[in-house]
Amino acid sequence: MLLSSDDAKAISEKIIARSSADACVVKIDGGEDNSLRFARGGATTNITTSKARLRISSHIGRRVGAVTTTRLDDDALDAARVRSEEIARVLPVDPDYVAPLGPQNYDASARYDEDASGFRLDALAAQAARVIAEGASRGVHTFGCATGARRFSALATSNGLFAYERWSEIDLSATARNKTGTWSGWAGAHEFLSARLDADSIARRACAKAAQDVEPVDLEPGDYTVILEPAAVAELAFWVMSAMDARAADEGRSFYARAGGGTKIGEKLFDEKLTIRVDPADPLAPEGGVGWEGVPHRARAFIDKGVVSGLYRSRAWAQKTNAEAIPFAANFVVEGGDASLDDMIRSVKRGVLVTRFWYENMVDRKSLLLTGLTRDGNFLIENGHVSAPVRNMRFNQRLGELFGKIVALGKTERTWRAAGGGGAAAAPPLLAEKFHFSSKSSGV
């Protein structure tokens, strides 16, 4: 269910007008999704859903109670509001309470187009058909998912804030597996604007990676030179970014905490080639204008030429530490360099080309030790050429060390990323040395 800005404003104003609380916040979000999964050349599941939900937060005497409902009729909204006030009245006082925001100025974020929002199952089936046809022509099995969605989010406060954003999303990901089940390839993309999604390219890349009939090479665990494709870089950068909470750093519970006290803001923790930024106006992976708690997203670098230039800071922690509130970013851009992927491959005497990673999990937050595995397209590079598929490996890698010494970066491109729950990322291919593979995996 895609509510317009006017509809969302009317509903929220009605709730705020009836509120008995000291202050009140209304958040409404929802949208329509079409999604299709296919496997071995045929459809498996598909959905169309229409959803909206509304959250009322009532603030009474430095206490906040919240109720969410999916019923938008007047009786249900009244009941939800009254219940949120009941909850707030009996809670203990929050010593770090902050009142709702007043009016803000938000940067525009171009994340919506009518073409993408109009994708229904027939259009998604046409995309899937391209992957299936490419698989048939290359002699590989194909599996994948195509999604089209349009979504909205509205935020209103009794202090005069009203914000509304809408965005469209379209994505396609494809896994191809050779018919003996001994090798697989993958490609995928996620876009806000439909014209940018190239199903033919995704199909070609996934199927070409999978069409390997030679026996994969087995490598022994150890440190290897790696070329990480953009999807793999975005996966790892996500973990670097998600750890950038100011409070955790201030309290010594993070990679970004300084020994003895304080944070590492301003310190050079990474290679000077590494810059990660967030920008509502970025043409590749724009962040929304309205951030968490209603705080505006502004164009900023979180890591600037290797230096930690900012950390996320909630409004409560910003108030307590007398610093600027900075919202958590779902979307980000890893800046690239001038090397091409082919240049990087030519420069490697012996190494591994990684298409993407799978099932990463943080092992040690203090040192950003991450584990996970390669998946769906892992190749041996020998003497400047991709020489053979190489069996998947588990890695145990400290991200500070990986991003602390980058040999080369390619051109940044928009990626598909599963870890962010729909977040958009852009990243370049990356060449690094001494990437630690800790064990072999036979998983294909």
Next chain:
Amino acid sequence: MAPTYAPVRDAPERATASGDHFTLDRALLDGLADLALDGAKRGGARYADIRLGETLQEYVRAEDDRLEHFDERTLRGFGLRVLLDGSWGFYGARRLDAASVREGVERALDNARAMRAIQPRAIELEQLPAHEAEWIMPMGVDPFSVSTREKSDLLLSICAAARDNGADFCSASLSIAREERLFANSLGARIRQTRTRVHPSFTATAVDRDTDRMASRESLAPARGAGWEYVTGAGLLDEAARAGREARAKLAAKPVVASDYDLVIDPTNLWLTIHETVGHSTELDRVLGWEANFAGTSFIRPAMLGNLRLGSELMTIVADRSQPGALATIGYDDDGAPATSAEFKIVEKGVLKNFQMALGQAHHIGLSASNGCAYADDPTSFPIQRMPNISLAPNPEKCALDDLVSGVESGVYIVGAGSWSIDQQRDNFQFGGQLFYEIKNGRLGEMLRDVAYQGRTIPFWNSLDGLGDASAYHLDGTFTCGKAEPVQVAPVSHGSPPARFRNVRVLNTSPGA
């Protein structure tokens, strides 16, 4: 010498009395179901089913001395699935009204028609029973009836107990959920069900700014299908105090020396290993490749049924939808199959005996009916194959934790679930934990830190050579196992006794190791 660790065990026996927690208007749901199924039939659907209902959720979170969130959610909706000309079509909406259902019928039929272009083979369905039934989970105290103040006070008290006993920081949370569903299909099934689950949790953290080290200890109290009596009986305040001391002790614990060790694994850790290595690898949709693009496939092939030696003779893995207190316990799955269908052995004495199936899968391995393993995490979600409760059966012969430890010359005892990861075919894995103790010459020794164990599924389970008996059995689990695109989360429990595994690779995960 560290004491023998005694993790949180089951709460006092639950009351069997239950209130009628099916609060939705039954006539409204029945009318909407009739409208949908009649419309689907008129539209030419060979089969149709619908799930209608509401999920109530409560999430409360405290951090140190602050109550950060107290949120209640009521999420309503329906999801209609139709099989038309050999293709599925699905529509779901967060509304329960006739106009939305009428729209849903048309959209679901349209979606099925849209699949014709990429549906080379008609989807086949197995036999389906058509039950008329009502199943309400037995429960003592309805957690939604407990006061706001009692819940917030509990979490703040947990944080205080941890911080008073050595933790510098503590966060505590409480998740509660109740599902109310009507399932109806075009064959005449009509099943009303409701179940409730609770998950109290906390993390105590100690920090040493001088050495720049931190250590956390998460609660060992598992999520359960239960009422408030489970929360009050779980000993959370005592556990939080112990966790505060243990988080502080972890800062000074002895770093493990990376090597191969014999492991004695507590059920508070082993449940996740069972889940990842056996639970997911025996899902038939993964075996068939239907999850290849996301959740992954499996190292197991259909032809291995009945002859794959997955583990040692001590390994018997049972699937169960009736286990009291378990998170996947329910009367009927989301295809309408009864819980009795989902009671089977997946592995018997180390040999693979069965897969988990949902509607439309069993005929691929020559069977005529599914075994009741379907779940949709919301009425608006397409039902897919999900785990029932899957557990390691205890040793029929008497065996206590001490008996397992006494058989180890050099090893590690692991308690609680930590970091986890496994490959897309469920073979190569790595797991951490919460607490680790050295085992030397058959006795528990000092606390260790920075331990993770790696292995491969079949060699690991074949190295099982010691298993606790029923007296040490413990049921654990999770609210949020993810699978499918779009991702759905499912609650599931896994029980086991402590178990001993030989020669498992242990890593030291500390910086500089």
